[in-house]
Amino acid sequence: MLALNHSDLTLRVGSIAVLCIYSAVVLLLAGILLLRFIRLAKERRRRNVTEIWRPLLAQCVVEVPETLPALKSRDHLVFLYLWNHCYESVRGDARTLLNELARRTKTDQFATELLRSGRLRRQLLAIVTLGHLQERSVWNELEGTLQADNAFLSLVAAKALLNIDAQAAVPLLIPVISRRKDWSPLKVVAMFEAVGADLAAETIAKAACQAAPEIGARLIRHLAATQSQHGLPPLRALLRESSPSDDVLAACLFLFGECSDPRDMATVRAHISHPTWYVRLQAASALGKMGVEEDEALLIGLLDDEHWWVRYRAAEALSNLPWMTADKMTRLCGALSTIEAHEHMLPFMAQSNIRKADSLPTVPPERDIL
Amino acid sequence: MTSTKGSPELTILMVENEEDTACLLEFVLQKNGYRVIHSNNGNHAKNLISAMNPPDAVLLDMTLPDTTGLDLLDYLRTQHHWQTTPVALLTTNAESLDSGRAARLGVRDYILKPVSPTRLAMRVNRLLAESQRKQTRVA
DSSP states (O other): OHHHHHHHHHHHHHHHHHHHHHHHHHHHHHHHHHHHHHHHHHHHHHHHHHHHHHHHHHHHTTOOOSSOOOOOGGGHHHHHHHHHHHHHHBOTHHHHHHHHHHHHTTHHHHHHHHHTSOOHHHHHHHHHHHHHTTOGGGHHHHHHHTTOSOHHHHHHHHHHHHHHOHHHHHHHHHHHHHHOTTSOHHHHHHHTGGGOHHHHHHHHHHHHHHSOHHHHHHHHHHHGGGTOSTTHHHHHHHHHHSOOOHHHHHHHHHHHHHHTOGGGHHHHHHTTTOSSHHHHHHHHHHHHHHOOTTHHHHHHHHTTOSSHHHHHHHHHHHHHSTTOOHHHHHHHHHHOOSHHHHHHHHHHHHHHHHHHHHTOOOOOOOOOOO | OOSOOOOTTOEEEEEOOOHHHHHHHHHHHHHTTOEEEEEOSHHHHHHHHHHSOOOSEEEEESBOSSSBHHHHHHHHHHSGGGTTOOEEEEESOGGGSOHHHHHHTTEEEEEESSBOHHHHHHHHHHHHHHHHHHHHHHO
């Protein structure tokens, strides 16, 4: 009797366990099906919105139609992606028309709500949109986002501020650029693309002057990418009025060489005998790009420098001088008094002879930072 | 929008993989009276090029998923009737282009992205007008 009861209980427990497992599997399957259904429904909705709005957006770059289809709030996110893509694919008057479309579909309000949603992807989309729309009402929120821990979010906010009002954004951005180690200098330069190279160069140079040496030096090196000379005056003032670190000094000399403004010649020459080898190196490279005939002697002097890289760059700089022909280099090489100097000149002399033999136009050898 | 309307029978082959951009360019070109044939990848474009008669002009995106614009142009120029078809390249960065190769392959114009609809229409009109002038001179 007891054995029978025991087996009955085991059977009952077993049945309950099987039922639980079965229910769990059914629930799991139902959950998977539900998720799949939601995903497919979202996908279908996205396709529908795209099918309606893609041709309309294309039309809006030419003219905004008088009547627009209703845009449900659940479809607005997809519309926002399409609108931003379209906005970034066009320029000129087409952007004004797209802004008109955005206002008529209340996209500015929707983007402002997204900005406050607290979800990163949505915030990024909102910031980009509001920047394109030049929405002044969110200025303070965007300014606050500049301090966000996420570097990407803060950079996008900086770009949006520049789009909204570049003149007002610059004073805010200078201290932030000089402080944020996590902002790539290349991204900083690219951020200013829309507002013009001159403003970019000036702002980045001012930020570099305020920054810690390691950030300042990196920013200055990337200033050359702006191809503007507006970054030079703040740096000249920095060198004149203070004693910057060797890193910053070397970066300035690199930039002076890239910009080749004759006003910086004296500064470059003054650093040819600097105690730090990489400052001498940058001075030598800069002289190769902007030097005049009297600088040849300075570069020849550097061929006997104690540091290998300085000797190498001095030889390269000599070969880069516009009046340095293959014959002149051969004569110069013959007149050198030390073996080291002679050895450094040989590869550049060979290159020069090859160019002469092939009668190819003179192409300066590849340059890099060192 | 430019007031210059293209002739209705003029056909443009546009090779552009970005659906949104393609839709936009197609609209602008159609608005200017051109018939647009769109291809969204290199392989499809090659099949079209081998199968169809040359269009009046080709707009070629530099960056395609399966090839580059210049490689596709290379292929295009090997086709017998396509050697003089006017081609303009669509690019985001003209500086990164191999301009020597592009010139050898007979690229007539570069259209920078993002595009201005007005300028796009103007450039395509000019490209076709130049091509027609050349054909008239040859004839």
